[in-house]
Amino acid sequence: MGDTESCCNIKAISSEWNQNGKQKQKIEVYLKVLSRLRELNVPEIMAPGFEDDLWAHFYRLPTRYALDMNVERAQYVLMHKRLLHIARTPAASTGPAVEVRLVQVVVIYALTNLGNKYFMQVCSASGVTCKSLHSNSQNKVSPQDSDIQGNMMRPMHEITISTNDKPKLLSQLTSLLSETGLDIQEAHAFSTLDGYSLDVFVVGGWAVEETEKLKHVLANKIQKLELKENGSPPLAKLAEQEKIRMNFISRHVIFPTRENGVSTSEASWLRFEKKIASGPFSDLYKGTLCNQDLAIKVLKQESLDENIHREFSQEVYILSKIQHRNVVKFVGACTKPPNLCLVTEYLSGGSMYDLLHKQKTVLALPSLLKVAIDVSEGMKYLHQNDIIHRDLKSANLLIDKTGVVKVADFGVARVRNRSGIMTAETGTYRWMAPEVIEHKPYDHKADVFSFAIVLWELLTRKLPYEHLSPLQAAVGVVQKGLRPKIPRHCHPKLVELLQWCWQQDPSLRPSFSEILEFLLHISKMVCQAVPDEMMNVI
Missing domain, CATH: 1.10.510.10 (Transferase(Phosphotransferase) domain 1)
Known part of the structure; x- marks a missing residue:
């Protein structure tokens, strides 16, 4: 975890930052996963701000996700992060956010001496810990009380899916897997703070040598499910919605003038050229107005709430009142909810x-x-x-x-x-x-x-x-x-x-x-x- 003199232990972090046990548990798992990824020397840890991104990943997921995490397989967290990123970036032509991999499953079984009642537990090789699947005895049977006990290895497929969270999503995905001929042995469903899901299934019923084919079949079925709900291809529909919104914003941006305070520049509407960055709460575009390059920050509609609206208004107010060579220049803003955007000069040198x-x-x-x-x-x-x-x-x-x-x-x-x-x-x-x-x-x-x-x-x-x-x-x-x-x-x-x-x-x-x-x-x-x-x- 780095230099021992400067590292702070988990207890110090927890007592300083968290009053509730759940947050403390989440931080402990985050630190263990980070330590394990460093031990594995995965390339991603060298990226600037990796620790921040990793903590943001844990923060947006429930504490149950951290508690179910198998720290020894910490690299699975990177796969989860990637799938959530794909799900949050619907404009990219990446297709559904689904991953399928073959895993070795330990099936532990026991036959009690009290009759033909048994319990079985599946321990998957997935990034989440194993769970007891079922037992038809009223009480959990310990190995000491069993006449016959043992374990065996079985290959199964682990399916991880990320998408927009919505009512009955887990039921829909379960039905989709069953219709594909899969036997669900283990399931974990997590919802993020920003409205997405991360669902992990361990399944049997598919030939072990056809993992890529299973992924292809599931991707098609998930896309058809989205098509059925939305009524049009997801990417095409979102692109059209985005185009309509950009046209609206172009016509309603208010530009300060020296003469009378504000005016709408209807003769030369703002033009959007391309998206250059995207974050959880806003997208950044390069645009033009009268041949001048501009940066346009558009707040995402799904992220808007009363606090963000108030903070946006305060930011617009501050920028509209200041002007200095070493402060980014304010150009205009659209303040008609939910189409909020901030327009500034475009600085080609980057950050x-x-x-x-x-x-x-x-x-x-x-x-x-x-x-x-x-x-x-x-x-x-x-x-x-x-x-x-x-x-x-x-x-x-x-x-x-x-x-x-x-x-x-x-x-x-x-x-x-x-x-x-x-x-x-x-x-x-x-x-x-x-x-x-x-x-x-x-x-x-x-x-x-x-x-x-x-x-x-x-x-x-x-x-x-x-x-x-x-x-x-x-x-x-x-x-x-x-x-x-x-x-x-x-x-x-x-x-x-x-x-x-x-x-x-x-x-x-x-x-x-x-x-x-x-x-x-x-x-x-x-x-x-x-x-x-x-x-x-x-």
Whole structure:
């Protein structure tokens, strides 16, 4: 689980974060699965933010899923995550989210000395633990009371299906499997917080050498089931619905004007070009208006509730009131529920997170200082306008085509709250100030702490506390004063700035005015010491 000095044990996490036993149990299983995946050295663990994604997976499923998980087969969790992702991405031409695999099943049987009554238990090789299937005796029979007992191995098929959760779904899937000629030996049904299902069946009745054929047959039957319920092919129907919605939004986006506040630009409606990202609560599109490239964030209708609507309105209000070179520019919004969207300038350079962690870009010190100064300029402006960002991190810093870095994603932390990666307040654990983690009152100095973590990220191109889970990192920051290790080659003045900004006591941290002045001083020193040809920007 990483460095033993910095790792926090399960008991500390549970006592700090959870008052109920169910959440504690879920966290314990999550940590065990994460540890097992590291032991297995699966490639997925190297992906940025993997621990966050894994915890979000456990969070959206019931505690029963964690308790039924066979930790020794932790890699099955990755298959479950993949199927849920397919189910949540209906626009992709991936077909039904179904997986079929051959498993070895241990059948344990016993014949009692009290008569011809028996019990049988099936232990599958699936990612969930074995369950007692049936017993026609009133009391469970122990092996000690049996005349005959034993076990045998039997090959069976494990079927895992993910789809939209709906009434009578389990009954429909059970009937579908029975109609296929399958004998269901074991079943587990789980519903997610965001309206999807994960159903696992262990079945007999199909030739063991025809696993791929079974998967193909089931995929066709599931697709026909969706066709029967929806009345048209699922992908085609959703594509048509999406097109209708985009046309509506295009006509109802309100654009601020200098003359009279707002106007609808009916002569040149907003055009959607392509979807460039998708999350649990919104989709991000690239679009155009009067030949200007724009980014359009559209909230998903199925995710809307009163809180998200209120938070969206607050985000639109904040962005519409601010304008600065180092803050993403607000263009317009559609505020007619359920068709809510936010339109901003499109920044072709992507995010600092991608630049550092995916493209593995090494920033020379002058370039690094330029980024830090851009961020500080934007944050100074926000704080002067009484705006606390509350989720400052590299993923929320975007780069335009000229290399200017801009602060973006206001309010996104509140929208992502239900994923379980955010606290009841807001923010992301790896960048979060200790006072926010502890649910204490906080002010703009929380952003200063997050800025220090971003600055460290720029220096190292590493994920903060990469060997710890998000929960472990958070508890370490609060209880042990844990901070990322500063590299030896770091400029002494930057070491000084890091230690100043991530002070445990918020009152001891500098303001962004002080940070900016400090950075400009360092930049001046560096410019005098570095030749012109080394002064590269992003």
